[in-house]
Amino acid sequence: MSNASDASELAIEQAHLTMLYGHLDTLREEASTQLQRALLQTGGTPADRSHRDSATALYTDRLAQYTAVENGLCFGRLDFDRSDATDRGQAGSDEDGKAGSPGDPGGGPDGGAAKNTEVRYIGRIGIFDEDNDYEPLLIDWRAPASRPFYLATAAAPEGVRRRRHIRTEQRTVTGVDDEVLDLDEAHHTGRGAHDGVAGEAALLSALNASRTGRMKDIVETIQAEQDHVIRGDLNGVLVVQGGPGTGKTAVALHRAAYLLYTHRQMLSSRVVLIVGPNPTFLRYISQVLPSLAETGVLLGTMGDLFPGVVAHADEPATITEIKGRAEMVDVLAAAVQDRQRVPDEPIAIRLDILDGAPVMLDPEVIADARERARRSGKLHNLARPVFDTEIIHALSLLVADTIGIDPYADDPLGGDDAPGDPQILDEADLAEIRRELRGEAEVLGALDWLWPILTPQQLVAGLFASEIRLTAAGAPLELRRSARAAWTPADVPLLDEAAELLGEDETIREIIAERQRKRQIAYAEGALEIAFGSRSIDVEDEDDPELLSVTDLLEADRLADRQDEGSALTPAERAAADRKWAFGHVIVDEAQELSPMAWRLLMRRCPSRSMTVVGDVAQTGDLGGAASWASALDPYVPGRWRLRELTVNYRTPTEIMAVAAGVLAGIDPDLEPPRSVREAGVDPWVRGVAPARLPDALAEAATTEAVEAGDGRLGIILPAGTFADLVPAVLKVLPDAAVGDEPELAAKVVVLTVKQAKGLEFDGVIVVDPDRIVEESPRGANDLYVALTRATQRLGVLHPGVLPESLLAVVGI
Numbered sequence: 001m002s003n004a005s006d007a008s009e010l011a012i013e014q015a016h017l018t019m020l021y022g023h024l025d026t027l028r029e030e031a032s033t034q035l036q037r038a039l040l041q042t043g044g045t046p047a048d049r050s051h052r053d054s055a056t057a058l059y060t061d062r063l064a065q066y067t068a069v070e071n072g073l074c075f076g077r078l079d080f081d082r083s084d085a086t087d088r089g090q091a092g093s094d095e096d097g098k099a100g101s102p103g104d105p106g107g108g109p110d111g112g113a114a115k116n117t118e119v120r121y122i123g124r125i126g127i128f129d130e131d132n133d134y135e136p137l138l139i140d141w142r143a144p145a146s147r148p149f150y151l152a153t154a155a156a157p158e159g160v161r162r163r164r165h166i167r168t169e170q171r172t173v174t175g176v177d178d179e180v181l182d183l184d185e186a187h188h189t190g191r192g193a194h195d196g197v198a199g200e201a202a203l204l205s206a207l208n209a210s211r212t213g214r215m216k217d218i219v220e221t222i223q224a225e226q227d228h229v230i231r232g233d234l235n236g237v238l239v240v241q242g243g244p245g246t247g248k249t250a251v252a253l254h255r256a257a258y259l260l261y262t263h264r265q266m267l268s269s270r271v272v273l274i275v276g277p278n279p280t281f282l283r284y285i286s287q288v289l290p291s292l293a294e295t296g297v298l299l300g301t302m303g304d305l306f307p308g309v310v311a312h313a314d315e316p317a318t319i320t321e322i323k324g325r326a327e328m329v330d331v332l333a334a335a336v337q338d339r340q341r342v343p344d345e346p347i348a349i350r351l352d353i354l355d356g357a358p359v360m361l362d363p364e365v366i367a368d369a370r371e372r373a374r375r376s377g378k379l380h381n382l383a384r385p386v387f388d389t390e391i392i393h394a395l396s397l398l399v400a401d402t403i404g405i406d407p408y409a410d411d412p413l414g415g416d417d418a419p420g421d422p423q424i425l426d427e428a429d430l431a432e433i434r435r436e437l438r439g440e441a442e443v444l445g446a447l448d449w450l451w452p453i454l455t456p457q458q459l460v461a462g463l464f465a466s467e468i469r470l471t472a473a474g475a476p477l478e479l480r481r482s483a484r485a486a487w488t489p490a491d492v493p494l495l496d497e498a499a500e501l502l503g504e505d506e507t508i509r510e511i512i513a514e515r516q517r518k519r520q521i522a523y524a525e526g527a528l529e530i531a532f533g534s535r536s537i538d539v540e541d542e543d544d545p546e547l548l549s550v551t552d553l554l555e556a557d558r559l560a561d562r563q564d565e566g567s568a569l570t571p572a573e574r575a576a577a578d579r580k581w582a583f584g585h586v587i588v589d590e591a592q593e594l595s596p597m598a599w600r601l602l603m604r605r606c607p608s609r610s611m612t613v614v615g616d617v618a619q620t621g622d623l624g625g626a627a628s629w630a631s632a633l634d635p636y637v638p639g640r641w642r643l644r645e646l647t648v649n650y651r652t653p654t655e656i657m658a659v660a661a662g663v664l665a666g667i668d669p670d671l672e673p674p675r676s677v678r679e680a681g682v683d684p685w686v687r688g689v690a691p692a693r694l695p696d697a698l699a700e701a702a703t704t705e706a707v708e709a710g711d712g713r714l715g716i717i718l719p720a721g722t723f724a725d726l727v728p729a730v731l732k733v734l735p736d737a738a739v740g741d742e743p744e745l746a747a748k749v750v751v752l753t754v755k756q757a758k759g760l761e762f763d764g765v766i767v768v769d770p771d772r773i774v775e776e777s778p779r780g781a782n783d784l785y786v787a788l789t790r791a792t793q794r795l796g797v798l799h800p801g802v803l804p805e806s807l808l809a810v811v812g813i
């Protein structure tokens with residue numbers, strides 16, 4: 001590794017960078033002009049409109065991409081030895097055989113003059129020279145030609161003679177770090193080849209940088225084991241297992257960007273779904289993808305995956321666990337069946353057709369109708385018409401009987417039979433009776449009671465609101481809650497399962513869509529009438545082409561199409577609104593927390609089983625979470641998922657990891673903590689304080705650590721049960737500290753529970769009352785492990801009471 005910051009090198013790189021920014025400016029101006037042009041267009045045929053919509057989306061996306069890559073546009077350079085053909089044929093510059101680049105045809109002073117080199121610049125997007133046969137001026141980090149930047153080592157240089165990390169601030173080059181991979185040359189120049197982490201200086205500088213409360217991309221320093229995951233095959237289920245800080249989240253996001261780049265056509269229309277553990281975490285990672293220049297992605301939590309329901313309420317862990325059990329499938333199926341009622345006694349239905357006289361519907365008749373509807377093989381809501389037909393048929397016979405056995409009744413059909421004549425009803429009469437029965441309010445009321453059309457929300461809320469229903473469905477009574485209780489994330493897989501059992505979407509969605517369409521057509525007809533009416537009055541020239549287009553081209557239904565807002569939605573927006581959307585690829589972060597019910601939902605969203613599953617079974621906090629990847633995945637892809645492990649911890653320094661390792665050993669002695677890539681040079685502290693003094697001690701420690709964090713961030717992780725006592729103490733000394741359901745992570749100091757801290761990181765972390773964190777949850781040791789591994793620089797642990805031997809042993813001090 002060497003730091004080649006002499007002026008001539010910087011000048012060469014500055015010239016190239018300035019040229020690249022010139023191109024970026026031109027691209028941005030072009031996209032902006034095209035966007036304005038598209039936005040100014042109005043009217044036209046439906047095809048014109050759809051074309052205009054896609055042009056608007058395309059240029060808006062492009063502009064967003066160009067803006068996102070403004071910082072760090074170009075960050076790397078590869079110099080190849082042209083005599084080595086191993087990597088040829090991957091970039092345009094290889095094929096045309098030109099050496100060098102416009103910025104630096106001869107390579108740098110590390111031997112460019114001695115050897116004929118080929119130069120590639122690596123950056124956040126690809127830029128090509130339109131005036132020079134589309135020569136690549138900058139190669140997208142996701143392109144195959146960029147790969148040696150991440151993979152080449154001195155042992156396997158892939159033709160790379162030198163890898164250069166280019167440091168920039170805005171549009172200025174501030175330095176370069178070189179690694180010479182050619183062993184001979186390294187020997188001659190005295191500049192060492194490095195075979196450990198790639199781009200060590202750049203990596204360490206990224207890792208030591210202060211945190212901002214938002215995750216940053218890692219394109220400049222992706223490591224080889226991470227690159228293999230990012231560029232793994234699209235198909236099948238890829239599991240990425242790694243300890244804390246190994247870059248699982250970063251890698252998952254970069255994989256999304258890579259897959260969208262490589263399989264753009266398929267994935268941008270079918271959308272990549274990324275599922276994270278909670279809204280706070282989504283905000284934490286929200287800026288990574290746009291800065292990777294990607295927009296065709298839907299980010300969500302489990303709580304967001306049932307369209308029309310926002311499910312972010314909290315509930316006890318034990319309830320979440322019950323809701324997540326696979327047995328809930330049977331519970332819901334039983335709950336649906338329970339709503340298909342057969343009363344114990346006959347029910348009386350008063351009929352207008354009999355002048356308000358009742359008929360008695362026997363339980364056996366209802367049971368028969370239910371049996372036939374069930375045996376139709378249709379889902380509950382879709383089987384209702386079968387049930388209706390059976391009951392109406394039975395009622396019509398009862399009506400016929402009633403009329404038939406009452407010789408003095410008026411002839412319902414208006415005939416003139418003499419009193420005493422039997423009423424002879426033929427099939428047409430019965431059909432008429434059935435038709436009338438279908439319109440009778442009491443009949444409809446009875447049908448709705450016996451076999452109600454249900455939304456998933458009605459089924460699930462109705463189940464939880466009634467002990468009788470819970471018992472009938474074989475569900476634990478702990479699930480009992482108010483019918484108006486807010487939805488929790490664990491309810492979402494249940495709602496989804498209910499939707500599958502009820503078959504709500506087809507019927508209800510189609511009815512709503514049809515109604516909407518009728519409204520639009522009615523509106524369009526009105527509009528055409530106005531247009532057509534005004535035409536004969538206002539216009540003398542009947543052949544005016546403008547007006548002809550109004551009446552000839554805009555038939556009412558086409559005009560209705562133009563009103564249909566759906567066409568203006570992006571694929572990601574459409575996917576978010578559609579429960580049955582089949583995503584092109586699904587990425588799940590913190591996947592160890594997912595319950596069996598949650599897995600069922602995700603598998604439904606991804607029929608192609610093209611998935612990336614990212615997590616750490618040692619960090620499983622949720623009771624219903626996975627104990628092993630096999631238990632989670634084998635039910636869906638038995639033996640067909642591939643596992644990749646990440647082994648290096650980029651976040652947590654060695655000193656802190658030594659503390660966390662003690663806790664990990666307590667969870668499972670066979671688990672290996674990931675190897676830290678660096679030392680922080682500061683030992684973690686553990687302090688025992690008298691319980692009564694805990695608030696004051698926390699206030700003191702928070703004040704000190706907030707200063708120690710410099711311009712970085714401090715996270716204070718508390719047991720949930722201590723918030724009421726301890727948060728006021730923190731706010732007294734640090735009034736701007738963020739705390740709440742979704743605390744602002746950009747705040748200097750953030751107070752949070754372990755659950756909230758999942759996946760996040762801070763420069764400094766104070767963990768309060770580790771014993772209580774362990775006690776608060778059945779997977780408490782896992783929670784403590786998560787809490788202890790959130791810091792990038794400093795860790796402090798506050799323990800109420802004298803430090804027990806056990807804690808000293810646990811924390812390894």
Ligand SMILES: Nc1ncnc2c1ncn2[C@@H]1O[C@H](COP(=O)(O)OP(=O)(O)OP(=O)(O)O)[C@@H](O)[C@H]1O
Pocket residue numbers: 203206207216217218221222223226242243244245246247248249250251616619650651758759760761789
């Ligand atoms: N190759 C890399 N270059 C620079 N930074 C990296 C690299 N890999 C990981 N990091 C950084 O390490 C930190 C941890 O990464 P990340 O949050 O993705 O880890 P994780 O495995 O998801 O952790 P956890 O399971 O503890 O939540 C982040 O700040 C990330 O940016």
